[in-house]
Structure formats: C-alpha cells, structure tokens
Amino acid sequence: IVFPIVVLLxxxxxxxxxxxxxxxxxxxxxxKTFNETFIVNAYSSAPNFFEFIPYVNxxxxxxxxxxxxxxxxxxxxxxxxxxxxxxxxxxxIVVVIAVVIVILLFGSIKGLFTL
Numbered sequence: 001i002v003f004p005i006v007v008l009l010x011x012x013x014x015x016x017x018x019x020x021x022x023x024x025x026x027x028x029x030x031x032k033t034f035n036e037t038f039i040v041n042a043y044s045s046a047p048n049f050f051e052f053i054p055y056v057n058x059x060x061x062x063x064x065x066x067x068x069x070x071x072x073x074x075x076x077x078x079x080x081x082x083x084x085x086x087x088x089x090x091x092x093i094v095v096v097i098a099v100v101i102v103i104l105l106f107g108s109i110k111g112l113f114t115l
Contacts, residue, residue, distance in 0.1 A: 018037050019034070020090050021041055022038075024087075025076055029082040030078055036075040043067065044068040045064055046064075047061075069087045070083075072087060
C-alpha cells in the first residue's frame with residue numbers, strides 16, 4: 001500500500017518541480033513549452049536512484065543538477081548562463097528554506113531541554 005502512495009507523490013513532486021524550473025527558465029529565456037522542461041527534469045532525476053548509497057548521494061545530486069543545466073540549454077534553446085541561473089536559483093532557494101527549517105526545529109528542540 002505504501003508503494004502506490006510513493007509513486008503518486010513522486011509524480012506530483014516531478015510536476016511541481018518542473019513547473020518551478022519552467023517558470024525560472026521562462027525568466028531566463030526559454031523558448032519551448034512546459035513539456036520540454038518536464039522531460040528534462042524527468043531524465044535529469046534518474047541519478048537520484050543512487051541517493052540511498054552513502055557518499056554517492058552527493059555525487060548523484062550534483063550530477064542531476066548538471067544534467068538539468070545541460071538539458072535546459074539544449075531542449076529550451078537557452079544560453080548557458082540562463083540555464084545555469086534557471087536551475088541554481090530554485091536549488092539555492094530550496095536549500096536556504098531547508099536550512100532555516102532545520103535551524104528552527106533544532107532551536108525549538110534545544111528549548112525543550114533547557115528548563
């Protein structure tokens with residue numbers, strides 16, 4: 001019963017992330033449709049299969065980002081700079097939000113133990 005839920009969540013997250021990447025791609029000069037961005041995002045997330053392996057997960061994530069940049073450059077007919085910014089800006093935003101959430105969670109947990 002868990003597998004269908006995971007598959008549905010994965011597809012949903014793929015559409016959401018493709019939408020975000022396409023929005024930034026449009027800002028930086030994309031010339032094609034959402035379908036092209038979706039295809040690039042789907043193919044570039046293939047290395048994420050190896051995320052469960054320690055130390056390989058970082059390489060897989062970096063490789064996914066590189067594939068996304070190359071894919072947007074080719075499929076959306078974007079400049080290299082536009083493709084780099086269209087990928088890195090959303091990634092940086094997500095990392096900053098994750099860091100803030102972790103800091104807030106650990107701050108509130110730390111507050112529980114100081115009586």
